[in-house]
Amino acid sequence: MARYRADVSHLAPVWFSVTDLEVVSGHGSWVITTDGTEYLDFTCGIAVTSTGHCHPKVVAAIQQQAERFIHAQVNVYRHNLLEPLGAKLASITPPGIDTFFFANSGAEATEAAVKLAKQATKRPHIVVFSGSFHGRTHLTMAMTTSKTGYRSGYAPLPSGVFVAPFPDPLRRGADLDDCIEDFRRLFRTQTAPDETAAVVIEPVLGEGGYTPAPAKLLDAIAEICAQHGMLFIADEVQTGFGRTGKMFAIEHTSLVPDIIVMAKGIASGFPISAIGASAELMAQWPTGSHGGTYGGNPIGCAAALATIDVLTEPGFLDGVVERGAQLMDGLRALQAKHPRILDVRGLGLMVGTQLDDAALVAAVQEHCRRESRLLLMNAGTDSTTLRWMPPLTVSADEIDLGLTAFGNALDAVAK
Numbered sequence: 585m586a587r588y589r590a591d592v593s594h595l596a597p598v599w600f601s602v603t604d605l606e607v608v609s610g611h612g613s614w615v616i617t618t619d620g621t622e623y624l625d626f627t628c629g630i631a632v633t634s635t636g637h638c639h640p641k642v643v644a645a646i647q648q649q650a651e652r653f654i655h656a657q658v659n660v661y662r663h664n665l666l667e668p669l670g671a672k673l674a675s676i677t678p679p680g681i682d683t684f685f686f687a688n689s690g691a692e693a694t695e696a697a698v699k700l701a702k703q704a705t706k707r708p709h710i711v712v713f714s715g716s717f718h719g720r721t722h723l724t725m726a727m728t729t730s731k732t733g734y735r736s737g738y739a740p741l742p743s744g745v746f747v748a749p750f751p752d753p754l755r756r757g758a759d760l761d762d763c764i765e766d767f768r769r770l771f772r773t774q775t776a777p778d779e780t781a782a783v784v785i786e787p788v789l790g791e792g793g794y795t796p797a798p799a800k801l802l803d804a805i806a807e808i809c810a811q812h813g814m815l816f817i818a819d820e821v822q823t824g825f826g827r828t829g830k831m832f833a834i835e836h837t838s839l840v841p842d843i844i845v846m847a848k849g850i851a852s853g854f855p856i857s858a859i860g861a862s863a864e865l866m867a868q869w870p871t872g873s874h875g876g877t878y879g880g881n882p883i884g885c886a887a888a889l890a891t892i893d894v895l896t897e898p899g900f901l902d903g904v905v906e907r908g909a910q911l912m913d914g915l916r917a918l919q920a921k922h923p924r925i926l927d928v929r930g931l932g933l934m935v936g937t938q939l940d941d942a943a944l945v946a947a948v949q950e951h952c953r954r955e956s957r958l959l960l961m962n963a964g965t966d967s968t969t970l971r972w973m974p975p976l977t978v979s980a981d982e983i984d985l986g987l988t989a990f991g992n993a994l995d996a997v998a999k
């Protein structure tokens with residue numbers, strides 16, 4: 585099948601490539617290459633294009649805003665979409681979270697959350713979980729343990745980051761109590777509570793393998809944080825904005841984090857990120873001690889407001905739950921036929937299928953792309969998990985196309 589190969593002669597080779605396609609446009613769940621071939625894009629810009637590629641309402645909001653203001657620097661003046669976006673976010677985040685700071689990427693927002701936690705608690709350390717991914721800046725690299733490849737060659741990384749174990753999904757809960765006990769022990773052996781500012785967790789491990797954090801682990805984190813005045817930070821960069829069938833994944837529990845970190849799906853692909861906390865907590869962040877040239881960009885705010893309007897349309901999240909169930913059922917049916925699928929897991933449209941070998945994952949991805957024009961990515965420390973992250977607007981027919989492509993690939997390559 586013909587497909588267009590991108591010319592990369594002037595591009596830094598540091599970017600890894602999932603495909604060598606050059607795309608010129610996208611609509612909904614599809615992207616189109618320079619030679620006009622359409623691909624079903626279940627990579628979704630790495631779980632970013634929540635409303636699909638170029639949703640008409642998001643496009644219109646960006647176009648209209650671009651004619652008014654491209655950049656309105658937040659320290660110089662406050663433009664007229666900042667407060668409406670803050671108010672809108674307050675209406676969709678868990679109760680008590682009502683005040684927001686804007687940045688441009690997930691890593692920057694994660695850094696901001698840790699900086700706020702350090703200022704508010706006057707404590708230096710943080711705790712993260714094994715398999716986590718929080719970004720590629722120096723601090724967020726130190727917080728990232730999903731793969732050594734994200735960290736190696738960059739030492740020394742910032743100190744003061746302690747890593748607690750995250751349960752292995754293939755052990756089906758058998759190691760959960762040990763993980764929780766090790767997490768508790770960390771505060772007796774490595775970082776005392778009164779020197780620990782925050783515990784940071786992804787409610788569903790993203791890069792680390794699309795693994796939901798067990799409710800019991802999240803409960804233990806919330807309990808220990810409350811007991812010792814440490815802040816509970818939910819990194820919802822990948823899980824937020826409807827991805828798991830709730831607006832935020834933490835809503836699958838009754839817990840409310842102290843700080844919630846948001847990016848990716850917030851604006852359908854326009855680079856804007858945010859952290860949210862209570863007004864009381866935000867008030868402890870000294871004015872001028874953090875900021876950034878582009879944070880709160882007006883086009884980003886317009887794209888976020890339009891995206892949230894789409895995500896909050898009546899029944900929208902029910903659709904995510906239905907499509908997620910359809911996907912999960914279809915994958916489980918394939919698992920019954922193919923013993924090399926070790927696990928099917930996830931929440932909403934954040935679903936992982938763990939296979940028994942990374943080479944098989946790569947062969948399945950390649951078959952899906954070559955024979956069915958379906959784009960998929962992998963995840964997990966050993967790259968053994970295929971991750972399903974279609975846009976939240978994906979149709980039932982498109983999910984079926986994806987399942988058929990995956991089934992055909994398994995039939996062809998999973999001997």
Ligand SMILES: Cc1ncc(COP(=O)(O)O)c(C=O)c1O
Nearest residue numbers: 689690691717718719790821822
């Ligand atoms: C949970 C989580 N946190 C943080 C990040 C970093 O986001 P960015 O790549 O926008 O810096 C990612 C990116 O994949 C992520 O999945």
